[in-house]
Amino acid sequence: MTPERFQDLVASLTASLQGQAVDEALATRLNAEHPAGSPVYEAIFEACRQAIAAGWMCSRENDGIRWGRVIKHGPATHGFSVDVVDMDNLAGPHHVHPQGEIDLVMPIQGDGTAGGSARFDGQGAGWKVYPPGSAHRPTVSGGRALVLYLLPQGTIEFSRAAA
Template sequence: MDVLQFEQLISNLTVSLSGQPLDDSLAARLNAEHGPGSPTYEAIFSACREGVQDGWMCNREGGGIKYGRVLKAADATHGFSVDVVDMQDLAGPHHVHPQGEIDLIMPLTPGARFDGHPAGWCVYGPGSAHHPTVTEGHALVLYLLPQGAIQFTKAA
């Protein structure tokens, strides 16, 4: 797996997401069609584990989080950027999702949760905000951001 192969894998998913409202019904659809155990979920999880191991994914580190923007928002990804983080039992920096965020939670420790969600998909609508938090273990989390839009808030 390399970045171009990963881009194709993501493109096969994002083609069905372009123009869809980012809401609970999208999360339900993603979990039903592409949830844990599905070919899409397993292929993305495998690609992320391999990318981290090979060093081209999550190649930055700060505050105990390994992270990186793997793909910029582009036509190939139907306007979504792709970031991946590697977190274990901690909260990340607070940020706002101006256009929403679609997250794929991939526990490396059985039972690890992201913002209280188990393995699978969660969707945050436009204007939502959070401290991304992994509890109960270690997980990779893939973020799809429409047009790459994210706003980190200043530390208090």
């Protein structure tokens, strides 16, 4: 998996998100169209595992969170940036989503296979969407998970506030 191939894979998804409201209805739609186990979900999950193994995804670490912005927002991904984090039973830094956040939750078992019981902010395998102006302290519980974040125009504001 190369960064270019990963961008192409994500772009096929973000094309369908362009111009859509970032809200609960979008989460419902994504979970219906691309649920855990679907071809799109599995392709992204496998691509993330390969990219992490290759060393170019989740290559930074801070306070036990492996992370990285793997694609900056731009025309190739229809205005979305892409970040991926690898978290194991912990909470990340509090932040605000000025234009919303679309998350793909990919639980991992101890052996690195799909299907773990980890949850991201209460969401198991699948999609979670935060509307514009929302804020949270991203938390993975029940194990380890990869979370792919799609940020409209790449906007995120970190704060020192506690959630």
